[in-house]
Amino acid sequence: MSRREAGGTALIVAAALCAYAYHAIYGAYRAAAREGLLLYIGIPADSIAFWFLVVAFLSGASGLSLLLPALIGRIRKKIPRRTVGWLTGVAAAAAVPYFALVFLFAALGAFGIGDTVKIVAADGTSVLVTQDGFGGDSAVLHTEHDEYHYKRVRDAPEISGWPRVKDQKCRLDSAGNELQLFCGDKTLLVAPDEAGM
Structure with a gap:
């Protein structure tokens, strides 16, 4: 050979x-x-x-x-x-x-046709935001399910469009059983049952 x-x-x-x-x-x-x-x-x-x-x-x-x-x-x-x-x-x-x-x-x-952005709170809790790669008009919020899985919580039209989520300075705050996602001047509340708490 x-x-x-x-x-x-x-x-x-x-x-x-x-x-x-x-x-x-x-x-x-x-x-x-x-x-x-x-x-x-x-x-x-x-x-x-x-x-x-x-x-x-x-x-x-x-x-x-x-x-x-x-x-x-x-x-x-x-x-x-x-x-x-x-x-x-x-x-x-x-x-x-x-x-x-x-x-x-x-x-x-x-x-990747779209974006997947992981946002982590100070206590280590995280969420994923996925956004389509074409017009950016579809954003979906996911919360932790286990170590390698995230559960789809809901659509997030409040943060869809431009600027894209990855270009915004988003942060996640967890207070008690409540998660709040801040992206620009928008605030999204993740209810305790949605976060699997």
Whole structure:
């Protein structure tokens, strides 16, 4: 086995492992979403999953570009080698538009179409505010459910639009059983039952 073949094989194995990680993490994210929860590990879990998918695409394509020419070159007879080469090229050209579209959506998911802002109070209590990435006219408030999950509490139209939540100096205060979120001149009250207290 040549270095080229070994490198291509290693990249394809890495792509398979990344694809497995994508499915596992995205599956956990979808399972949480069915219960009205957001899986959050520093960033939303769906973004982490899509990063694995982007890496899987890039390493898989690189691995195939190293491995296929080496394997096709091993065919000794000229006509079968050229036939397999041309068929491989035609199949790759036919697959490129589909995989390019899937890669585009994976990259959008990895970079995040919207914003997720974590705001932490002095006592360590935190909330997440998610805002869509297009007009910014949809903001949603999430409170802590457990270590890695946040529960959707309600829509927050008071802080939607411009400036975006991430550009505002938001702070969270907790007094007794009450959470108050301050963003600019807006104040949002999170009721005790909403915060899971």
